[in-house]
Amino acid sequence: MTVDADIIEGLRGAGLAGEGNIVLEPLTGGVSCDVWKVETPSGPIVVKRPLPQLRVAAEWLAPVERGTSEVRWLRRARGIDARVAPDVLAELPGHAFAMRFLPGCPVWKDELMAGRVDPAFAAEVGRRIVAVHAATADSERDRADFPNDEMFRALRVDPFLLYVAEHDAELASALRTLAAELSARKIALVHGDVSPKNILVSADGPVFLDAECAVYGDPAFDLAFCTTHLLLKAVWSGDARLTEAAAALAAAYRGGIDWEAADGLMLRAGALTAALLLARVEGKSPAPYLTAPDHKRIVREQARALIARASPLDELVANWKRTFA
Template structure:
């Protein structure tokens, strides 16, 4: 997004009028969106996010920009369930594909991924993350209104199933039938509202607990995907940070415990089976 586009959005949304001094800083690190920090003269600090049609990666990875509106809708849902677990939603303009949310300072909200990579493994934090994901799944399970609002199967296929499972099937033809079966089952299991990118890089460690970011893949589907996706990252950290393997395994178990403490929307054995089948596929991906 250009600075004039950003200024126009801030003005039209009523967040920051054109005559109010502000400092605009592009935030780096993401590949799927332009994100700017806006520091206003009155002391407010917020973020504006706009989805990119072409992701900032080497491959030609195109993605529907409508995901910005679905991320906004996911935040709106989540803030009604667990307001401390998401940034404060401030304004949205679907016509230009932008939304604004509260800015969370890294000094008070470090990224969980960085803590894990540095060898700082908080088992109770992992349990809290599992609990938050479980509570959001529980609050959204078996709801026809959310199934209709987040009928985003095409987006989810393009952003998650295709690059992870379908692409892996092409790389490993001996496993193609199993991977395609996982794709089909995952795509046809509408049970709860799925975040789609629950990974440590998208989780901030806040004073009141974990904060989830980047719900661009939001989709009403199989909650097993969120569970397996995050647990996969914890397992992979065992390879990257081998001297903390025991603690990471304990964090894995705590995450699962926190999740199932918060859910009863389907028999645990059924959800665990789907997670267990997704997990090695995601790890291979």
């Protein structure tokens, strides 16, 4: 992998590299970005640079400005609670940036897939996401700082909701309504990609990465997005602790809702979770581990029934628990 001379120059300019050779070690992941670990005189850092085109089967184009949205989210979230995001050290050319490397922190997804499931950690994920939402709810300033509706539409609403609507005549109208309502709600600062693969397990609790889809929008989306991943993994593994983790996440999140009636938010999160579950088997970004035809069928049938008959997230998770684990 190559790195532009201007990024090296930027690192030097920010005092993050000496005059000697700079070694960039690619980190895993990287569907949408180049991500490197760099040793510096003041310790290891991560350099992340957005790619103009995502490395996934179906071609997705995404403006590189999302790198700047990510920096803004990381800084804003750290201002609310310094434990929830890595420290941004410098902004670099090409909407790239440098942040502190967090040593010895596995990615939550790897922990879950290895059977290390801790509902208390899931609850802390819920508490930390809801804290960011609560601190930014009804904030004109945050709304003005994250005017990323177009990006959110291209990377979230279109591929997860509208793409499925195009391929499912029966549910098309429900999914289009959901998409329109999601796009219209301006309530709090949404991370946009709260997936276990973007959460590090640190000694100090969950740390959120990868905020490229950050937007001022409906906080129910973050809750739904993360819950969806846990419910899919429960089907994949048959491990009851994954649905318990989803229940713990939802309950902890509910406990922190102080800007609107919790019941309304949980209902929106339930509807979005149902749609996202379907999107992960029918959409443009299928869950890579959910390959068994039986697993796909189970998710498809359940999700379709749930879209037709919306239920609050807590109820949805409790039913999932009874059915699958």
